[in-house]
Amino acid sequence: MLHRTPRLSTADQHVLAEVASMRRALHHAVQQVPTKWTLGLRRHLTASAIAASNAIEGYRVDARDVADLMDDAQEKVDVSEANRAETVAYQQAMTYIQSLHAAPDFEYSKGLLNALHWMLQGHHPHKPAGQWRRGPVFITAAGDPHATEYEGPHEDDVSTLMDELIDWLNSGDMDSDPLVRAAMAHFNLVKIHPWADGNGRMSRSLQTLLIAREGVLAPEFSSIEAWLGMPGHTWDYYKVLREVGGPVYSPVRDTALWVRFNLRAYHEQTQSVRHRVDRSNKCWIQLDERRGALGVTEHQITALHEVAVTGRVRRSRYERAEGISEQQAQRDMRHLTRENLLTPIGNTKGRYYVPGSRYPQNVLDTAAARHTVRNPYEDIG
Template sequence: MLYETPLLSAADHHVLAEVVEMRRALQHAVQQAPAKWTLDLRRHLTASAIAGSNTIEGYEVDARDVADLMDDAQEKVDVTEANRAETVAYQQAMTYIQSLHGVPDFEYSKGLLNALHWMLQGHHHPRKPAGQWRQGPIFITAAGDPHATEYEGPHEDEVARLMGELVDWLNTGDTDSDPLVRAAMAHFNLVKIHPWADGNGRMSRSLQTLLIAREGVLAPEFSSIEAWLGMPGHTWDYYKVLREVGGPVYSPKRDTSPWIRFNLRAYHEQTQRVQHRVDRSNQCWIQLDEQRDELGVSERQVTALHEVAMIGRVRRSRYEKAEGISEQQAQRDMQHLMRGDLLTPVGNTKGRFYVPGDRYPQNVLATAAARHTIRDPYGDAA
């Protein structure tokens, strides 16, 4: 038996309707935006999701470093080998998940879930078996007390049956529920079954993202809540609601309404953040394009300046790939921007990146740094 999808309250329906409307508006804004910065935005959001999810598990990698590793796993980035391995593995899984959004004959299966788990955890195998159900009990210990059990998963002999039930539900269950609600319930059921020896949290968040990708309204990087969950206060709330809703042992008859409420808040607030970023990114692009002649830069070079505004830095290798140009062309462009005091190099040749120079337009930096307020959707819906 699985944890069941709850009936939504009037407040839940109100928040969900707002999320749906915001996502439609965001879809329109993305479709109208220049393709170059849309790709940059999708890359940054994916990097933020990977960084956020890894942070929950104790792997700390700045989203900008994640983005560089996404371009080249061997990029000269100042991270530990453990953090590099976790980041590259998660990026591989996320890339595959994002590619599944339009597959016509797609279906969920135990094999698919185990394969995704291998992508995420295979570098730990065989010390921590990957791509196969656990063969023993699983306990979640309380923070700060390794002898206190916070949650005990179902017996290992029940895992295969429960995963079969979950796969059937993923393919045919609750299809009249909103896709975002189904995605949240998929996350919850998988993390409570806890079918693998390790990596269950990351897999559960990845499965939620996969269901969002299959929905097809927006690219999953615009709707994933992993970056939101990775924020310190939200991570604490995440663990708290998992504990309170799931119970100390596998208890599928418990009310899951608080979990859905938590996720609807996360969807809403993350969509607000993405919309604010889209607005800032669009405005920065417009401002840079309007000042091209004054700055003495080409349309192509605006891409590098735009990334500096939105990310805080740009690497020559990243710019080269974004524009589809040769290494020599990219080097010449960087030199031109340096000579114009628009960019300043930091670091040695292999690890070098560029930050704003003395002549970088201050109005663009101000737009990129503009603050915003995130509202609690349930404050309005109460």
């Protein structure tokens, strides 16, 4: 038996309607600008999701370093080998999930989920990956390694429960909003806890996949993993999982609080992404308007824009983004450095570039513009 999808309250329905409206507006905003303008932002949003979801599990890598590792797993980035391996593995799984968002003849299966799990965990030589756990699972309470916060269902029940979940993913509650179904998919998978390790990231990845399959927004604009990875939100995330799920597998428990938590996450993440898209577009326009005065080419605007959006750029990423040769990318970086538009940091392969003394201040101000994210439930009387 799975946890059931709850009936939405009037407040929930109001928030869900606002999320739908904002996501449609965001889709329109993305579609109205050249694809080139959003490529860097798409990459950074994906990197932020990977960094946040891994951080929840204790693997901490700056989103900018994640973006570098996404381009080249062997990039010279100052991270531990364990963090590098976890980042590259999650990026592999996320790339596959993003590729499935519009796949024809798609269906959920045990094989799909186990394959995604192997992508996440297959690099661990002593942990079984891509197969159900063969023993009990206990979630330890924070700060007390001897206290059990949650006990998953018996290992003998896992296969049957996963059969039920797969059936539900393909045909269950189809009259529910896709965002609600995605939240329930996350909750049911994390509570079944079918693998020995990696269940949290798999559950968050499954939620992202369901949202992506909805088709309103590309996966990188849809995931709430970055929101969940914010320190205060991570605490709330664990708290609501604990409160709604109970100490043992209890599918009769009310899941309304979990869905409400996710609706808030959808709403606030969409607010943040829309602001980031707006800032990114404005930065590109401002740079392009000053292209002649700055003495740069259209290609070179890409490098300057990357610096505005993420704070730095590497030659290798600029080269890939523009599809130019290594020699041309090196010439462009030398030109931007001579013009004091960029300043190099570090040497050889580890080098990256930050704004130079002549980098337009109005662009940096636009990139740094603050915004307020509101909790949608606080506005409802």
